Amino acid sequence: MPDVCLYFQVHQPNRLVPYDFFRIGEHALYEDDGLNASILNKVAEKCYLPANRMFKRLIEESEGRFRMAMSISGTVIEQLEQYRPDVLESFQELVATGGVEILAETYYHSLAFVHSNREFERQVEMHLDKIGDVFAVRPRVFRNTELIYNNAIAAKVETMGFDGVIAEGVEWTLNGQSPNFLYRAPTTARVKTLLRNTGLSDDLGFRFSDKSWKDYPLTPEKFAQWVMESPGDVVNLFLDYESIGEHQWEETGIFDFWEKLPEAVIEAGAQFVTPMEAVEFYRASREYDCHFITSWADAERDLSAWMGNILQQEAIAKVHRLEQEILAVKDPDLTHTWAKMQTSDHFYWMSTKGGTDGNVHSYFSPYAGPYDGYIYFMNVLADLQIRLRRAQEKMGMRSIPKPL
Numbered sequence: 001m002p003d004v005c006l007y008f009q010v011h012q013p014n015r016l017v018p019y020d021f022f023r024i025g026e027h028a029l030y031e032d033d034g035l036n037a038s039i040l041n042k043v044a045e046k047c048y049l050p051a052n053r054m055f056k057r058l059i060e061e062s063e064g065r066f067r068m069a070m071s072i073s074g075t076v077i078e079q080l081e082q083y084r085p086d087v088l089e090s091f092q093e094l095v096a097t098g099g100v101e102i103l104a105e106t107y108y109h110s111l112a113f114v115h116s117n118r119e120f121e122r123q124v125e126m127h128l129d130k131i132g133d134v135f136a137v138r139p140r141v142f143r144n145t146e147l148i149y150n151n152a153i154a155a156k157v158e159t160m161g162f163d164g165v166i167a168e169g170v171e172w173t174l175n176g177q178s179p180n181f182l183y184r185a186p187t188t189a190r191v192k193t194l195l196r197n198t199g200l201s202d203d204l205g206f207r208f209s210d211k212s213w214k215d216y217p218l219t220p221e222k223f224a225q226w227v228m229e230s231p232g233d234v235v236n237l238f239l240d241y242e243s244i245g246e247h248q249w250e251e252t253g254i255f256d257f258w259e260k261l262p263e264a265v266i267e268a269g270a271q272f273v274t275p276m277e278a279v280e281f282y283r284a285s286r287e288y289d290c291h292f293i294t295s296w297a298d299a300e301r302d303l304s305a306w307m308g309n310i311l312q313q314e315a316i317a318k319v320h321r322l323e324q325e326i327l328a329v330k331d332p333d334l335t336h337t338w339a340k341m342q343t344s345d346h347f348y349w350m351s352t353k354g355g356t357d358g359n360v361h362s363y364f365s366p367y368a369g370p371y372d373g374y375i376y377f378m379n380v381l382a383d384l385q386i387r388l389r390r391a392q393e394k395m396g397m398r399s400i401p402k403p404l
Contacts, residue, residue: 074107180232183288
């Protein structure tokens with residue numbers, strides 16, 4: 001029977017104020033601090049705090065037999081430091097149990113790898129430093145933003161010294177193989193790829209409270225049996241942390257489910273492992289040849305959630321075109337502000353998709369529609385470019401125009 005590898009994504013973006021055209025050049029306060037704090041507080045009370053308490057107790061009561069992993073973005077750590085240090089402390093206490101492995105990612109939860117090798121490396125190093133400062137650990141497994149992955153990413157993270165990389169188990173790339181084995185990209189020699197079991201992960205993250213689902217209601221014993229009946233070495237259950245208490249409300253019974261799941265899995269005869277333990281325990285027995293960039297977002301499982309329309313493509317290209325000039329002025333505040341504009345959520349909110357995926361994009365968006373998100377983003381970027389030009393003039397990197 002396979003092991004169970006459980007990982008949660010923890011992330012919050014910085015949302016922009018409704019930044020209109022007339023503020024450009026006059027107003028450098030871009031982010032809606034009130035909204036950011038409000039959403040963080042809501043998620044903290046509904047998810048972070050009760051889930052952290054629950055998992056800490058389950059790890060302690062099982063004497064470490066229940067184990068898990070988390071990938072915590074730099075942006076959410078900054079928000080916790082600013083608004084809810086008590087919640088950050090609860091994450092630190094959870095990690096201090098020894099039963100939680102922390103994964104590496106891009107500091108700003110960005111699509112940097114797609115656009116800039118240099119910026120990708122800078123953000124990963126920033127994240128490693130932040131994780132070291134906050135949790136006193138050094139991650140050995142990498143999880144790219146929203147599980148964005150292909151052969152080149154596997155090769156890149158290998159050169160950066162990681163032992164494992166996490167990806168979505170995309171059906172058309174697996175070609176009928178099970179995601180429950182460790183894989184190796186054809187471009188790598190050492191790093192191992194762990195693939196998300198899409199079906200079982202989505203049972204927990206999306207279908208759990210769906211009363212029209214044929215398997216509703218889902219019990220811990222039923223789910224543990226499904227896991228045990230799965231082929232392979234390890235079942236990778238990769239989820240958004242907010243699926244506990246926020247997307248799946250407490251009233252759905254989600255906390256009661258997770259309270260009992262570890263015991264149900266262990267009694268069924270399986271063991272929990274973290275991603276690094278899976279890398280150490282199992283060999284990469286198969287090749288996962290992923291030429292196209294994949295992700296865990298939307299039905300397409302590609303980049304279309306963030307780059308599927310011309311608004312998104314123009315916005316993300318424009319912010320990355322500033323890289324060389326921004327980094328050259330060596331202004332920490334300007335660099336940090338620019339890098340936060342790379343957070344994937346900004347482009348996710350500009351999606352014009354319809355159907356179920358479109359509803360999900362709208363659910364997470366703080367704006368009235370994708371065009372508002374695009375306009376606010378581009379206006380902020382225009383103001384940032386003016387600040388950049390002023391910084392360049394101050395440093396003598398650009399001549400100041402003479403008055404007419």
